Amino acid sequence: MEIRAQDYKVVPVACPHNCGGKCLLKAHIRNGVIERISTDEERGEAAVPPLRGCARGRAYRQRIYAPDRLQYPMLRDGRRGEGKFRRISWDEALDRVAEGMARIKMDYGCASIMNMSSSGSVFACLHNPSWVFRLLNMFGGQTQLVGNISNEAGNFAARYTYGTTQITNEMNGLENSKLIILWGWDPAVSIHSTSTTWHIMRSREKGIRIIAIDPRYTDSAAALSEQWVPIRPGTDAAMLAAMAYVILEEGLEDRVFLDRFVYGFQEYSDYVTGAADGAPKTPQWAELLTGVAAGTITEIAREYATSKPAALMSGMGPGRSPHGEQFFRAAAALSAMTGNVGILGGSAAIPGGAFNTARFFKGPKVPSNPTGISININGWAEAMLKGKEGGYPSDIKMVYCVAGNLLNQLGNINKGVEALSKLDFMVVHEQFMTPTARFADVLLPATTSFEREDVFHPWAGIGNYALYSQKVIEPMHECKNDLEILTLLAQRLGLEDFNDKTEPEWLDHILAGSGIEDVEEFKRSGLYRFKMSRPHVALQENIEHLEKTPLKTPTGKIELYSSRLAEQNNEELPPIPSYIPGWESDQSAEAGNYPLVLLTPQSKKRCHSIYDNIPLLQEIEPHTMWINPRDAAQRGIHDGDRTRVRSKVGKTHVTARVTERIMPGVVSIDEGRWYNPGQDGVDMAGSANALVQDGPSPGGAARLNNNRVEVEKVLA
Numbered sequence: 006m007e008i009r010a011q012d013y014k015v016v017p018v019a020c021p022h023n024c025g026g027k028c029l030l031k032a033h034i035r036n037g038v039i040e041r042i043s044t045d046e047e048r049g050e051a052a053v054p055p056l057r058g059c060a061r062g063r064a065y066r067q068r069i070y071a072p073d074r075l076q077y078p079m080l081r082d083g084r085r086g087e088g089k090f091r092r093i094s095w096d097e098a099l100d101r102v103a104e105g106m107a108r109i110k111m112d113y114g115c116a117s118i119m120n121m122s123s124s125g126s127v128f129a130c131l132h133n134p135s136w137v138f139r140l141l142n143m144f145g146g147q148t149q150l151v152g153n154i155s156n157e158a159g160n161f162a163a164r165y166t167y168g169t170t171q172i173t174n175e176m177n178g179l180e181n182s183k184l185i186i187l188w189g190w191d192p193a194v195s196i197h198s199t200s201t202t203w204h205i206m207r208s209r210e211k212g213i214r215i216i217a218i219d220p221r222y223t224d225s226a227a228a229l230s231e232q233w234v235p236i237r238p239g240t241d242a243a244m245l246a247a248m249a250y251v252i253l254e255e256g257l258e259d260r261v262f263l264d265r266f267v268y269g270f271q272e273y274s275d276y277v278t279g280a281a282d283g284a285p286k287t288p289q290w291a292e293l294l295t296g297v298a299a300g301t302i303t304e305i306a307r308e309y310a311t312s313k314p315a316a317l318m319s320g321m322g323p324g325r326s327p328h329g330e331q332f333f334r335a336a337a338a339l340s341a342m343t344g345n346v347g348i349l350g351g352s353a354a355i356p357g358g359a360f361n362t363a364r365f366f367k368g369p370k371v372p373s374n375p376t377g378i379s380i381n382i383n384g385w386a387e388a389m390l391k392g393k394e395g396g397y398p399s400d401i402k403m404v405y406c407v408a409g410n411l412l413n414q415l416g417n418i419n420k421g422v423e424a425l426s427k428l429d430f431m432v433v434h435e436q437f438m439t440p441t442a443r444f445a446d447v448l449l450p451a452t453t454s455f456e457r458e459d460v461f462h463p464w465a466g467i468g469n470y471a472l473y474s475q476k477v478i479e480p481m482h483e484c485k486n487d488l489e490i491l492t493l494l495a496q497r498l499g500l501e502d503f504n505d506k507t508e509p510e511w512l513d514h515i516l517a518g519s520g521i522e523d524v525e526e527f528k529r530s531g532l533y534r535f536k537m538s539r540p541h542v543a544l545q546e547n548i549e550h551l552e553k554t555p556l557k558t559p560t561g562k563i564e565l566y567s568s569r570l571a572e573q574n575n576e577e578l579p580p581i582p583s584y585i586p587g588w589e590s591d592q593s594a595e596a597g598n599y600p601l602v603l604l605t606p607q608s609k610k611r612c613h614s615i616y617d618n619i620p621l622l623q624e625i626e627p628h629t630m631w632i633n634p635r636d637a638a639q640r641g642i643h644d645g646d647r648t649r650v651r652s653k654v655g656k657t658h659v660t661a662r663v664t665e666r667i668m669p670g671v672v673s674i675d676e677g678r679w680y681n682p683g684q685d686g687v688d689m690a691g692s693a694n695a696l697v698q699d700g701p702s703p704g705g706a707a708r709l710n711n712n713r714v715e716v717e718k719v720l721a
């Protein structure tokens with residue numbers, strides 16, 4: 006039979022996950038089945054870039070129809086974590102959850118409930134995890150996990166330096182730069198808003214120079230940049246201080262900008278020149294730490310200071326490290342010294358938000374947490390194991406988890422396994438049997454965004470648009486929307502006011518507050534672009550009218566010296582940006598036992614742990630560990646060999662990819678691989694967080710990069 010275009014219904018959808026993009030997808034449906042997914046095919050221009058989906062979005066069909074989708078509610082039927090379950094009905098499942106919660110509340114109080122929901126559907130306006138917070142807070146409260154896994158170091162640095170985290174320019178502004186530095190930033194793979202790479206490609210075509218500073222020769226370095234500068238992980242603040250040294254030495258700083266807008270330049274200069282501590286931060290000083298030749302540091306400093314506007318674009322990866330906040334503070338200092346903050350084509354040099362488009366979309370209210378208890382997310386397992394006796398504010402007995410896989414996604418999986426094993430009760434809403442889901446007592450099957458209706462706003466507010474995602478197919482199997490599950494549970498818990506609207510009513514409510522005039526057209530096309538009079542440049546208002554709109558820092562200026570940090574009197578959080586060598590550095594005692602530094606970047610095959618089970622995406626490239634030929638040779642490792650990697654906290658097995666694309670002394674395993682222990686409890690899947698240490702940086706950041714490891718060949 007001939008199939009014609011008119012046999013298909015084509016409707017707009019979005020993949021909801023916490024990848025850096027939010028793209029326009031189109032589902033082609035015939036007889037109630039999605040047969041194909043296509044995407045935005047517009048050619049685009051700077052002001053209206055295409056919102057083109059990537060391999061993950063296009064492969065979404067395999068995720069919806071996956072044979073391993075969770076199909077019905079299940080009850081644990083074996084040791085916790087073993088992954089053995091038996092099928093139960095929705096009624097039984099919800100009764101058990103309600104009874105379990107009531108029992109936990111009665112016996113231990115609500116502070117014993119930890120909410121481990123995470124980012125699986127976080128950029129959805131309706132079907133997002135705020136409902137779990139609402140339910141638990143109405144029920145009596147929870148122990149909340151706080152700290153932004155992605156960018157706490159950036160948020161920390163931004164708050165102290167600029168008084169806000171809304172510091173990212175609209176990405177089309179890059180086309181107005183004279184120089185773009187991709188500093189620990191690989192937007193071709195680690196997507197930071199859908200069309201960023203598209204703008205950088207256009208910038209390159211316009212002849213704008215692009216430099217990549219990264220221990221890895223990333224796809225962005227290869228495809229977008231002219232110059233790759235490998236740098237020792239964790240030493241960026243030293244290179245930035247040395248660049249400041251050159252700029253000062255040669256009088257290339259922007260005095261007018263510094264005088265008007267910057268506080269604490271003198272203190273930072275004293276650090277840089279060595280007037281404060283007797284150690285001038287010369288390029289030669291930095292070369293020894295960073296591995297970047299002094300001459301290269303000098304050249305890049307000159308080029309950055311004399312190419313205005315210049316965009317120093319730092320990624321979040323270098324921030325998720327033991328002293329990540331210092332990198333961002335130092336990057337911002339350099340941007341301020343050269344007057345690149347608040348101007349088109351410049352950059353505030355710290356990753357953050359651009360538009361707060363979420364504010365247009367009013368979802369449910371989340372009442373405050375009656376227990377008032379929160380702990381840093383990077384210490385969840387430690388808090389669970391140590392409890393009140395160990396100085397934590399609560400003894401955790403129960404976990405509620407919706408759209409999260411934090412066992413797999415935060416440091417020290419072994420500690421996480423130990424902690425979850427001791428729980429009394431755990432409820433998980435999931436689409437798949439993830440490493441976290443395996444620990445559930447009651448496991449509830451959830452729909453994907455293709456099976457429900459929603460509005461999406463762009464990741465981190467970078468992108469001035471909203472997407473409408475239609476319900477494409479009926480829920481698969483016995484899956485339910487998380488919101489429906491929680492509403493049914495709330496009824497059983499007697500929380501009458503939990504949800505007073507149907508889903509269509511909620512969507513009307515959300516859209517009514519959005520400022521979108523033609524809602525029907527929005528639903529039909531799936532895309533609305535907010536109108537702009539000029540490209541958005543963060544902090545531009547403040548810089549143009551500082552008297553009227555001072556920054557929200559104590560001095561109203563950009564603060565290179567922070568008196569609020571000085572008051573904290575913490576050596577690891579100094580008032581000026583400083584290079585601090587930590588336990589991860591080459592100079593540490595740890596370096597002897599674990600000579601290599603591990604990076605764990607984002608994968609082009611996955612959104613965090615999502616899609617790790619999708620065969621089509623596995624075809625993109627095998628999961629490997631990058632290792633430099635020099636390090637491989639020293640260990641008798643050849644390309645394709647199986648290796649065992651160990652750190653202070655764990656081990657994993659992974660296939661080596663011997664490549665010059667990573668500098669000597671550094672290895673790299675993409676994050677998000679599903680942890681899969683063998684008989685002896687050692688991970689066989691190459692899951693990075695089996696090696697990564699838990700606990701926050703001094704500024705509260707996840708330390709997922711720059712952990713020390715050693716690698717050995719596995720003998721057959």
Ligand SMILES: Nc1nc2c(c(=O)[nH]1)N[C@H]1C(S)=C(S)[C@@H](COP(=O)(O)OP(=O)(O)OC[C@H]3O[C@@H](n4cnc5c(=O)[nH]c(N)nc54)[C@H](O)[C@@H]3O)O[C@H]1N2
Nearest residue numbers: 025155189191195196238239320321322323606607612613
């Ligand atoms: N494909 C894909 N894209 C994603 C995501 C995903 O899961 N998949 N996740 C999204 C989310 S939630 C986030 S928060 C962002 C994260 O975005 P990022 O944190 O920016 O991404 P990463 O790939 O972790 O790191 C970027 C680069 O930093 C480099 N790097 C690491 N440590 C150092 C260092 O000390 N110095 C220097 N100079 N470079 C270093 C790494 O080699 C890597 O190339 O990505 C978003 N985009």
Ligand SMILES: Nc1nc2c(c(=O)[nH]1)N[C@H]1C(S)=C(S)[C@@H](COP(=O)(O)OP(=O)(O)OC[C@H]3O[C@@H](n4cnc5c(=O)[nH]c(N)nc54)[C@H](O)[C@@H]3O)O[C@H]1N2
Nearest residue numbers: 123124125155408409410411414434451605613614676709
């Ligand atoms: N080593 C290392 N680890 C990292 C990182 C790193 O760079 N290195 N990056 C970190 C970063 S930046 C982040 S943001 C975190 C992310 O950490 P998480 O948010 O825990 O990671 P995801 O893998 O996105 O897990 C989301 C889960 O939600 C499920 N899910 C998706 N949609 C829905 C839904 O609608 N309903 C329900 N019930 N479930 C759903 C998915 O199947 C998936 O298992 O990972 C962090 N982990």
Ligand SMILES: [Mo]
Nearest residue numbers: 023154155156
């Ligand atoms: Mo993230």
